[in-house]
Amino acid sequence: MSSESAIVAMGLGKVYTTYRKPFHRLVELFLPAADGERLGKSFHALSDVGFEIKKGETFGILGRNGSGKSTLLQVISGILEPTTGEVRVAGRIAALLELGAGFNPEFTGRENVRLYGGLLGMDAATLDRRLPEILEFADIGDFIDEPVKHYSSGMYVRLAFSVAIHVEPEILIVDEALSVGDEAFQRKCFSRIEEIKRAGATILFVSHSVASILQLCDRAMVLHEGSRIYLGDPNSAVAIYQRILYAPKDKVGSMLEHARDMDARGVGMSTQPAEAAAALEVEVPADESEVVEITLERFDEGLVSRSRFEFEQNGARIIDPRIVDVSGERVNVLEHGRDYRYVFDVEFSLDAFFVHFGMLIKSVSGVEISGASSHFFDDAMQAVPAGARTQVVFHWACDLLPGTYFLNAGCNGVVDRDIGETFLHRIVDAYAFRVEVPGKPRRTAGFFNVLVAPFVELSVE
Template sequence: MSEIAISLKNISKCFKRYHHPIDRLKEILLPGKSRADQFWALRDINLEIPKGQTFGIVGSNGSGKSTLLQIIAGTLTPTSGEVVVNGRISALLELGSGFNPEFTGRQNVFFNGRLLGLSQKEIEDKFDPITSFADIGDFIDQPVKTYSSGMYVRLAFAVAINVDPDILIVDEALSVGDAKFQLKCFLKLKKLQEKGVTVLFVSHDSNSIKRYCQKAMLLNQGQKIIETLPNVVINHYTRLLFPEDEKNTVPNPKQELASSLSNLSEQRRTLEYRYGSHRGEIKDIRIENHEGRETLCFTSCERMIARLKVLVKDGVVNPLFAMTLKDSKGEDIYVTNTYFKNIDIPPLTAETLVEITFEQYLMVCPGNYFLSFGFVSLEEGTVFPIDRRYDVINLKVIPSTNDLSQGLVNLNSKITVKIEESTCVVVNS
């Protein structure tokens, strides 16, 4: 356990829901009869997070994410199960928790620091770095209830990261800050990662989960669906976000768990994650270079052509075809589709064969990349997946001649150097 930061064994949490306020009083005065419905926010969660790992948690609203974080942070007691936390926790949970609105920002900094186990001297030494990072000026001596949501989260995050935590918990709060502050926070997260701080990160931003986390977990209806690499988890999460057919149904968590494990086994061999209503099928995918030759290896900035053959099995009123390019961690680099490109496709009837071509230049630096393709229907603003094939193609991009530029995208810069010889004019007098 010395190398484990957080250990959860069979964690479950049940809340009571009363139909009428007086039912709670009746239950107190007349014990022995429950007058409430049981709501299980979490069921049998098992999890071990090693020290120094950045771990992501994803799931739809109401999936149990915030409840789980509160249990780990110690602000909520589980109904059953065992929680073991090794190290000092600093938690930035939902906006509004942790600060007394009647206290000033300065008072809240000292109050929270003492709660986290720091001495008065330690807080005084950290006060200037906290206020510098928060950058809220004279508002530090004003009551927190007068703060905007952005000012509140800046101060809360500044406190959380400057108390030398062993474990940092961040729950969606960063989405409140402006773009400049978010960048500042993520740069600080990178420094904490380098110092070996364990980070528990919850966000609806899929790319942030892929970018910063080494591992992730998907929660749905209080149950753990899958725990593995972030890109695989996000693929499953996306699957849950969209209904497969017009009935708008979402799979039973137990069925999804079995399906996830089965698909994960398949992914170890092919890397592809595929789902949809089966009203159509992407039957053939061909990747060509600028010469029309089939290949999966390209030179940086070379033209690539992706050709798809799609069989429509059932009528589709508003069809949409999409392509996504991801980097090696699964982060989206480029997303396009027929809707974004304002291509109007007429309704498709059953047994229709459709050929789609995507042409683009691979303006990326050398590395490994993945292509995903999708066939969906778009009806009244809702996307219904028909055949989604995530990470179906693995591309290799190699450097072009004499170009060792680094980064993610390749802007194919043209550099011109002009040297003028200096002229010395001597004036004889």
């Protein structure tokens, strides 16, 4: 193991045996079959996983639920023994894994600080000295002297994370535990993680948040069904993870082959952008004599909105919401910094008055990021006759950070003067799209700063 390495994993495998009925485990233990046939079935949580993490590196792990991420972290932390292979670790580890791990539910928070701190290698004198800082960071007030079995999940995480970071670890392992904390605490935690990173610690970070992976990590690895399929720059890892996440089942196999090929050849967007673009099936100019300008934008047929919901039509119908690029091609994978148009058609079945249209961009968690109306309050379309068809076009610059987003589409107006203005039709999560960034992104936070300029074309048929 090199003196520059913090963690080296070689051929790691973890196999569990599952049984159809509980008593089969006992039968197999005391009455093994003479022919060697087992009652249980082997489940490979990890299969031949290998990698090396340098000291001071922040390393991200991505993968769908059940891909082996948590099992891998438990093996690295020494909680689980691998079935095959070995892992070598150089440095003091502080691991924030399962909620409440290392806590005794009957002990108070203060008692658990001493227990958990001791498990992480902190002596009594150091604990006494750092206790005020730990309690101040956790910020759970008088509950510190209450049994932790009465704590909420957020209070568990506050206390556990506070202890872990005050150990001053050489290696910090975080497994999505921060997702249960409130926004203010998450921001405080990520700020502290950045401080630990600047101090030279090695950080192993598991998250479903691609923005966190891109902002924090130097490299990232993608796991699928217990196997490593890609290790390289975070941008390529995120692109591969998201393509697999949203792909139709019949396309997953070919995507896994592309990813493994990129992994074997060491191809990534930061080092070999042209090769990575070809492997990820993004567009590259055909004429190799030209200056190669790679564009990540494309249409991924597996990326669809599964949460789409249409309200009842009330005199109008929204048709085919879509995003198109500057050449008019439909896309749902967008490149940060480029211009796009959000387009939908509207057919009117009733005479409508004071008509205007709207769009709204939302995050995966439902946060309303930005929206716009096609008209000012006193500038709506005064009258639209039944049978008319309108095309609505919102021009916008994509300054969104990498991630997956959803678009709403709406049409407002008056069809009954006794009722007044109302939605004539509305579609929630009408269109899903993903944003990717070429090269290595800056450290950023939040969502984006987008400018929307509406344009409406009306044709009466």
